Amino acid sequence: MADRVGVQKRNLMMLSGSFYIAKDRDSRPQGDDSHFICEEKQTIGLADGVGGWSSHGVDAGLYARELMNNSLLAILTQPDRQIDLMEVLNEAFGKTKAEGSSTVCIITLQEDNMLHAVNMGDSGFMLIRQGAAVYKSPIQQHSFNYPYQLGNSANSDKPWQAQVIKLAVEPGDVIIAGTDGLFDNLSESLILEAAATGIEQGLDPEEVAWPVAQQAYYISLDREAVTPYMQASMMAGQRHIGGKKDDITVIVSRILDT
Structure with a gap:
C-alpha cells in the first residue's frame, strides 16, 4: 500500500x-473619512461619514472616526485570526455615541485563508487576481446617493443589515478597498490601470494606494470626465456632470504566502 502524503496547509x-x-x-x-490598519489581527477597516449632516451643523467625520476607533478596540479583544466581524460591528455600533452616520467596510484574513468582510453602504472593495478584478462588493443604497448607513438617528440602518462576504484568496491577490470618493470617480478598469504598475513591480501597498487615490482626486476635479457617479445619476433621472469632489480613502492589501 502506498504511503499517504499529507499536504501542508499554506x-x-x-x-x-x-x-x-x-x-x-x-x-x-x-475630512469625513476614517480608516485603520491592524496588522496584528490581519484586519483593515474604513468608514465614510455621511456629509448631509453638515447642513445640520454636525461634523460628519466625527461618527466615522468614533466608529472606526470602536471597531479597532473590539477587534483587539477577538481571538487571533478568528475574528467575528458581525460581533465587532455590533459592539462598535453600540459604543458609538457621536451624532451623525457613516458607511462602513471591515475586512479580515482568517486562519482558514479566507477573506471575511462586512460592508454597509457605498464604501467597499475589489479583489484583483493576475491583473483582473475577480470580485467587487455590491453597493447598498436605498436610492441614488442615499447609501445604507449606521447611525444614532431613528431612520439609520442597523448592523444586521450589512452584507457579510467570504472569499477564497491566493498568494499574489491584491485587495483595493475604498470609500465612495474612489468608486464614484474611477471605474474598475481605471482603478486597475492606476494600480497596475505598482502591483507588477511588487511595490509596498501604500505605494500602490497613492497613484490610485491621486487618479481619483484628479478625476474628481474634472468637469468633463465620464464617471460612475455621473452614469448612476443619469440612470436615476438626475444630471451630474464630471467628477465628484469628495474625501478619498484607498487601502491596498497584498496576500502573501508566509
Whole structure:
C-alpha cells in the first residue's frame, strides 16, 4: 500500500497600506473619512461619514472616526485570526455615541485563508487576481446617493443589515478597498490601470494606494470626465456632470504566502 502524503496547509498573511486625500474644507481639515490598519489581527477597516449632516451643523467625520476607533478596540479583544466581524460591528455600533452616520467596510484574513468582510453602504472593495478584478462588493443604497448607513438617528440602518462576504484568496491577490470618493470617480478598469504598475513591480501597498487615490482626486476635479457617479445619476433621472469632489480613502492589501 502506498504511503499517504499529507499536504501542508499554506499560511497566508495580508500586508496593507493606505493613502487618504481629504476634501478641501478649511472648517473640517480631517475630512469625513476614517480608516485603520491592524496588522496584528490581519484586519483593515474604513468608514465614510455621511456629509448631509453638515447642513445640520454636525461634523460628519466625527461618527466615522468614533466608529472606526470602536471597531479597532473590539477587534483587539477577538481571538487571533478568528475574528467575528458581525460581533465587532455590533459592539462598535453600540459604543458609538457621536451624532451623525457613516458607511462602513471591515475586512479580515482568517486562519482558514479566507477573506471575511462586512460592508454597509457605498464604501467597499475589489479583489484583483493576475491583473483582473475577480470580485467587487455590491453597493447598498436605498436610492441614488442615499447609501445604507449606521447611525444614532431613528431612520439609520442597523448592523444586521450589512452584507457579510467570504472569499477564497491566493498568494499574489491584491485587495483595493475604498470609500465612495474612489468608486464614484474611477471605474474598475481605471482603478486597475492606476494600480497596475505598482502591483507588477511588487511595490509596498501604500505605494500602490497613492497613484490610485491621486487618479481619483484628479478625476474628481474634472468637469468633463465620464464617471460612475455621473452614469448612476443619469440612470436615476438626475444630471451630474464630471467628477465628484469628495474625501478619498484607498487601502491596498497584498496576500502573501508566509
